[in-house]
Amino acid sequence: MMSTDLPVLEIVTIGDELLRGDVADGNSVWLGRRLSAAGISIALRTTVGDDDAAIRAAIEGALRRSGAVLCTGGLGPTSDDRTRPVVAALYGRELRLDERVLVDIRDRFGRRGLEMPVINRTQAEVPAGARVFRNPAGTAPGLALDEPGLGLTVLLPGVPTEVRALFDDGVLEFLRSRWRDRLGTVHTAVLRTTDIAESALYERVRDLVALAAPARVAFLPSVSGVDVRLTLARADAAEGSRSRLDGTLALFRERLAGFVYASDDRDLAELVGDALRHRGLMLAVAESCTAGLLAKRLTDGSGSSDYFDGGVISYSDAAKQRWLGVRQETLARHGAVSEATALEMVTGVCHATGSPCGVAITGIAGPGGGSSAKPVGTVWIGIRTPAGARARLFRFGGSRIEIRERAAQAALRMLQLALAVDGHSHAVE
């Protein structure tokens, strides 16, 4: 409902399991990003159960308000998949067997040496006159129905890999060509911050929010930090406005110096990986309370073996001694959650692996194990780069899961800063 003339559509996601929270609606997140980036605005999102009347009402409402709707889910072969017949009825079309789709489905099973189960045949029945998008990742094809009186309905299955494949392989291009004359540019800019609370951040920049107009400023807090996002949509994107946006962004950046870790949507683990790769440095980790979470983040992206050597999950004191060479005396005198232990852990893992860079995390993620001196949320993080080793104490709030996430993020941020200072080469805000 932004005041622009950008193409607008609504999203309808279908499935009892989504309403009940049995599964998270990851498709909406992914589609939201892709559509926004393409300059297509999402006016509204509706989630309905596997119920014919509810599905029909949601799609009709979306078409009435916005003239275009993209649906996910309910195209599977089982009895609770209702979307195809409902939409066929709404558009007054018959369901007809599409031989080409049937061949695709049979081939798909055939490639794995299997007969097509009889029930998958229904997935080849498509509303007459529908545009069919072949599914490279699954059996249900994507479908589009477009009619002057009603508007555009696009149907995608609910399986995330299939949504992505169908959207990128055909649906996005189809939407682009339908709206070719109206697609404009959406300028967005983002500053990703960490180590500062939302309200403290807001106080620093509140006067800039009005100054940013016509760009809209949003503050997006998450467990990893707060993202500040500026958006300038087409109607406002007059000449010179991009450079004004850049100017405003520079002001935000100045006010938030020391907290900004990215000026784009990338994850901090990816940026740290790039910095390591850029300098040809290997990294090893020693994780206690995070127990693998940091290593998982560092290896979520492909090619991480360029800079990631491996590490140790030193959950027990014995593991800290055995693999990292932490001294019994250090553990006895300072405890497992201490500066001395964090430093011995990081030194130990670098020594064992021969890696010039290391990170060690030791803390109390809770809910048990806290004390008045070291309450739940107390975390020591040690890092090592060619310039030396250091450790920092954090007191994180939140649940066990959140404390672990915050600790991993904080460790990455310490590394990023150390590598930047160290290297004089990799830009850090």
Place this chain on the structure above:
Amino acid sequence: MMSTDLPVLEIVTIGDELLRGDVADGNSVWLGRRLSAAGISIALRTTVGDDDAAIRAAIEGALRRSGAVLCTGGLGPTSDDRTRPVVAALYGRELRLDERVLVDIRDRFGRRGLEMPVINRTQAEVPAGARVFRNPAGTAPGLALDEPGLGLTVLLPGVPTEVRALFDDGVLEFLRSRWRDRLGTVHTAVLRTTDIAESALYERVRDLVALAAPARVAFLPSVSGVDVRLTLARADAAEGSRSRLDGTLALFRERLAGFVYASDDRDLAELVGDALRHRGLMLAVAESCTAGLLAKRLTDGSGSSDYFDGGVISYSDAAKQRWLGVRQETLARHGAVSEATALEMVTGVCHATGSPCGVAITGIAGPGGGSSAKPVGTVWIGIRTPAGARARLFRFGGSRIEIRERAAQAALRMLQLALAVDGHSHAVE
């Protein structure tokens, strides 16, 4: 929209960032589960941007259709938080400063040794006559407005920890007492399966779906496997129907023997943890392609140090030799992704830690690194229990992230089965 007389409400989640996919709507998942478990049915969920007209239309629509709506988001202190004034206007109420709320907010900052920022004062302004729920986890209170002509609107902030605290500390009880006379029992039963595809699973049980009526059967595929969920809502919950549901469940269980890992909502990592704790066994892990993901899952729950010792992230060949004692000859002859390496890894990590149980994962998560003999998705998993060691080859499909998730799940399943056979004590389907 189920044919029951259960209390019904709609959920409205508010925020441009949700539509654009900048953040996932985790609150909807959590609230969906909690409300469903309490016997409150969610008819519809709408997500709108930070726009007064859109917020008002969404809430009005929900009230008109369902008479009750629970909103999250837009209660923060910043300029893009619009929910409070919009709902006050909808109910024709003024916003008034609530002194008790103001004291709560001041105290919250005070406990951290901080002055309350001026902007947080707006969070103490509540619609006249609203019921206020004190927020134990943040600054924005929960609010409820209830009026015969309009219906019930409950407002919660968008921060997940605050939603949870407010809901569990007051809002759920408030909803329960409002609907006391209509709250019935919802019988649900679930079988969580893994290692079988959705359509293969459906073929095994399709005739049971009709037999299960009036219970509804849903199939929920995810990267961890397929959940089969039976739901019997109040209107159908006549005498004897619970036992009929149990009988139907037994039939499903029989057909799906070998694939069911849980008969409740618990995660497989938690079940494996319980099995280990029950038998007093410690576990160590050696992870290559999953790089910490399995250890993270095993330690997501509190108390995991009862059974989890730690492990090694042996991302490089050098790490496999150094920490796990994998022989150079084995790596040269069979490769890092092989039965022999998986077995040496698991033996090595058990030996190093003195743990009787171990698991090792080595594979090709992609997108690079595959070959025709060992394509992306090839994963060898080795496990060890007091009864001995074994390894199994998997060929997983999907993206890098999915292959890693599937490998961790498969490793846990192998452990679960081995511990059950081994122990003759822990029930496995």
